[in-house]
Amino acid sequence: MTLGKLRRSLRQAMTVARRDFMATVFAPTFLIFLLSPLLTIGFGAAGGFGASTMAQSAIERSRLVVLTAPGESAPITTADQQLRGMFGREDAPPPIEFRTPDANPGAQARALIGSREGNVDAVLYGPLAKPHILYGNHADNEANYLATIAEQVVRTQRIGSSAPLSVPIKTRIAQTQVTVTGHTTAAMFAVMAIFLLTLFLSGLTIGTMAEERNNKVIEVLAAAVPLESVFLGKLIGMFGVALLFVGFWGTVASQITSLLPPGMAAGLAQVAPAAGKLMFALLFLIYFVMSYLLFGAAYLILGAQASTQRELQMMSLPMTLVQMGMVGMSTAAAASPGSPVAWIAAIFPFSSPMAMAAQAANSPSLWPHLIAILWQLLWVSVVISLGASWFRRGVLKSGGGPKRRRSQPATA
Missing domain, CATH: 3.40.190 (D-Maltodextrin-Binding Protein; domain 2)
Structure with a gap:
């Protein structure tokens, strides 16, 4: 591909990305989508409160x-x-x-x-x-x-007496040093945060793709822009929405300790990453980007293959199960850093971002992250390259049948 064609493809991809980003962010329902974690937390808190009330009443009886x-x-x-x-x-x-x-x-x-x-x-x-x-x-x-x-x-x-035989002198010491348990807890939080964000935001990608497939919008885009640029543009556009979502909730999470009671805030202070907060935040963002691009491209491919809502649900279920398997492996890696399962989770492409985010919380060493980021970039490029081809096949069903032969000139 020449430099001029590459620039044209990138420009077309960014046009599609800007269209998808604006259509999603400026939709009336985007505010509901942005605040949907509050509903999830609210329903979870209500369910937990009900369960704890039932358990407490049983204990009291x-x-x-x-x-x-x-x-x-x-x-x-x-x-x-x-x-x-x-x-x-x-x-x-x-x-x-x-x-x-x-x-x-x-x-x-x-x-x-x-x-x-x-x-x-x-x-x-x-x-x-x-x-x-x-x-x-x-x-x-x-x-x-x-x-x-x-x-x-x-x-x-x-x-002959029930009086205590010793009188202890108790002194409470404030612990300021973060322990190994605090690092492991931060690692678990990192794994679950990347998993939930990827699962939540990737679902938006596949839903948008299916909607445009049903409305025939994708065919209109395909007539004006190469399908490879459409695929890359949609991935970039939804990635922009994901960054906006993460930035909003990351800002809220960074200020939540000021709203908590002093005892709870002191307890959260004992949960900290070994790599340092700033470096961990940077690595967390990078690994979230890698995880989102991997799973987002996979979900986008699935959305292109499905022609009905039922097919979409049937195709997205195996992908969700794969994500559950990856989070299970990464959680085991977070609990046992340096173990064989931790190495396997760090090497396997789809679990590597979560496992390496846990590694950043458990260990201050930075050199493994450089290797892991290069390894994940390789797989992101492979998945996006293959995804563009499969996306084209799924949207227009082109490339699946035999190629037409060129007509032979008539002989005299």
């Missing part, structure tokens, strides 16, 4: 039962108060309820565990030196807690 005489419950209550201070609000065992044993405490305990009044996780009866503990399904921890209480009471009785 649960209880432990100790069958003992009324005058013997005081040491058990004291031991329960001492041990319960080791648990947080969400991890605390159910409250203890005392009941008077009848003539057959074993049968009484079995009836409490299996009764319809329910929510009795475990029952203790008998002498505390050799207690009998019955417990229901998934109540192993509650049974162990009752056994520990019995042990504590017996030890207290042998010592």
Whole structure:
């Protein structure tokens, strides 16, 4: 291709890109699209709040039962108060309820565990030196807690006092150094952020392509501009929309710590990348660009092959499953840096951007990123080159049949 043809192709591609970008950004529904993560977060928060409320109500209804005489419950209550201070609000065992044993405490305990009044996780009866503990399904921890209480009471009785034997002096130290756990958490965030952004924005590409396919707009573009330029222009146009989306939400995310309570903001401060915030932000943007170009080109090819909405859905499902597989491999790489799965995820083209973003969060070394970026640029160029050819076949169904032979001149 000569330099003049290359310039003409790029100019035509940028014309298509500008058209797609303006048509998408200045559409009335773009604001809804831009704020759609708020709806997702809202629905997720509502669902999580409902689930946590149900779980909390179930925990509040649960209880432990100790069958003992009324005058013997005081040491058990004291031991329960001492041990319960080791648990947080969400991890605390159910409250203890005392009941008077009848003539057959074993049968009484079995009836409490299996009764319809329910929510009795475990029952203790008998002498505390050799207690009998019955417990229901998934109540192993509650049974162990009752056994520990019995042990504590017996030890207290042998010592002759329930007073603490030591008085600790507790001093809280503010941690400013980011730990390995903080780096790993940042790596997980990076993987999920690239995955969600790519999945969300690539869906916009395939939807736009299918819509123009149904409206016959793509045929009009093909009549005026080479299809390779149409493919590249659409990819660049949707990429511009993606950058606008990421820039908007990146700005919002950078200011969110100022809106959080001090305790939560201090906790988020412990989640930081090993490569440094500025360098990590730059690498994250580069790897998002690589991931979007790879998957965006693939989705654009799928959109060109589909002629109906049903075909579009059937074709996009395998691609979504591939993305789920890539995020699973990259998550494993983020949790185990330097492992064989981390190397495989970094080498495989479609998982490499997410795996290397996790690498930037886990390690301060920068030289692997230069190799990874060159490797991903190679695959982006390969996918775009092949995509342009497949895009042409899908749009106009050209190149699939046999070529026509040139007509032979008639002989005299």
